[in-house]
Amino acid sequence: MVVGGVNSATSPTGGSAADTAAKKTTLDYDTFLTLLVQQMKSQDPTDPMDATDQIAQLATFSQVEQTIVTNKNLESLLQSSTLNQAGSIIGRTITSADEKTSGIVTEVKVYSDGLIAVLDSGKQLVVGAGVTIR
Structure with a gap:
């Protein structure tokens, strides 16, 4: 079976890690769709794909779609939790x-990999393991 080429995409410069991950997920989803459609178009008419x-493949497609939504x-829940934590300190x-x-x-300051607290003295402190908050 001959499969046509799939266009590649470059990752954007800048943006958060979550944005880049979301774009990569979208790329993977689009690539999967493209490959599935191309495979169906390129079937040998004398020996088509079995219905099973x-x-x-459609079940796999559905699972991929559900995983992306999940x-x-x-990600949204984690972002909300991080913002709540930031506001509470x-x-x-x-x-x-x-x-x-x-x-x-x-x-x-909220970053994709954690929080940085700015103190009244102007110093900055990474909020992480071992830090005491009163």
């Missing part, structure tokens, strides 16, 4: 794990 195989929902006292840096949180 077609149903199995991942989007989980503003105005509270935070101390680093080594107890060398301490202060009142005046703002929180």
Whole structure:
């Protein structure tokens, strides 16, 4: 069976890791669709694909689609949780794990890989393991 080429896409510059991951997921989904359609178009008319195989491919397609929707929902939930956590530490006292840096949180910077608390002294502290929040 001959399968036509699939166009590649480059990842965008800039943007968050979540945006890049979402675009990659979309690319994978689109690629899967393209391959499925191309395979159906390129069947040998004298020996077409078995109906069982077609149903199995459609079931796989459905699973891929459901997985993508689930991942989007989980990303949204995680983002909401991170924003709630960021808002809850503003105005509270935070101390680093080594107890060398301490202060009142005046703002929180949210990044794809975590939170950074900006203290009233101007210092910044990564919110992570070992950090004490009062």
